[in-house]
Amino acid sequence: MKDKKHELAKPNLTRREATLALAAAATAVGAGPLRAQPKYPTRPVRVILPFGPGGVADVTARLVCRALGDKLGQNFVIENNPGAGGITAARATISGGKDGYTLILLTNGTATAVPLFNHLPYDPVKDFVPISTIGYFTCVFVVNASSPFQTLGDFLKADKAKPGTINVGTINVGGTQNLTAELFKAKADGQFVIVPFRTSPDVVIALLRNDIQLDIDFYAAVKPTLDNGKGRAIATSGPQRSPELPNVPTVQEAGVAGFEVVAWNGLYAPAGTPQNVIDTLNAGLHEVLADPALKKRALDLGIDARASTPAELDARMRSDIAKWGAVIASAHIPKQ
Secondary structure, eight states: OHHHHHHHHHHHHHHHHHHHHHHHHHHHHHHHHHHHOOOSOSSOEEEEESSOTTSHHHHHHHHHHHHHHHHHTSOEEEEEOOOGGGHHHHHHHHHTOSSSSEEEEEEHHHHHHHHHOTTOSSOTTTSEEEEEEEEEEOEEEEEETTOSOOSHHHHHHHHHHSTTOOEEEEESTTSHHHHHHHHHHHHTTOOOEEEEESSHHHHHHHHHTTSOSEEEEEHHHHHHHHHTTSEEEEEEOSSSOOTTOTTSOBTTTTTOTTOOOOEEEEEEEETTOOHHHHHHHHHHHHHHTTOHHHHHHHHTTTOEEOOOOHHHHHHHHHHHHHHHHHHHHHTTOOOO
16 A cells, blocks of 8 residues: 555656746746846947047047946947037937947037927937936136136126127037027126137137137137136136136126036937946946046046936936027027
């Protein structure tokens, strides 16, 4: 009887073992593709810039991408693809695929393009996913070294005393510098005339000739004029004083409440790019952008090199689209 019972129990035990074996096999099969997934990146990565070579965005991107490439073991190759509104760069990036090997540099200028263009053929919020910021930078308010305006308060007093007689120079109607001037005019209830120029050097020449009384531009564009003593900074546009100009007060400190402009550059990928790619790039950027040597080189260009989370970058893009859309509407800047 004992032998018979033993024989009857044996098949039941075998079925349990078979069930456990099948479950283990299924787990092994499901885990296989995860273990086999190749580590990113395994080949060079394209980074498309909506700017020409030699500008601040180009120089900064090359500095950061070189360090990121060293960190991740692959070249990050900069491709300059300038065009109005970043349209050609956006199209090239989207057509490059969603595998993480084609990225794009978007900026606060991308945010201004959304309300500035009638038919922008891409949506930076929907067509791209944020990875991290690369850096932040502010505008500098510069007067001629011989100007009677020692402070921004002096400038505003003169503007109110003689409305419509003071000129402020910027580049490109609808560009960040130009919109900074428009926002400043609105917040300060200014009466000055905003005069657009084709390039930053053109604005500087106009300032030195006293054709304009104030130049609003990024630090890198006015640094030579400040260094040679022909220009004098009287304010910066950020919420705190700029690291490169610690003795220059902000516009808010000068008494213009609610004024703040911080420009930025950020790395994005086409929507649908795998999350592990975004995570790898974000972690790499956090590490390289914390390097003191890189931060110093960026600061020489007026760039505060600093990484962010993807969510922080997404929130900044959305906020700037709304902010600059309101400025463009109030200034009655025609859509392009």
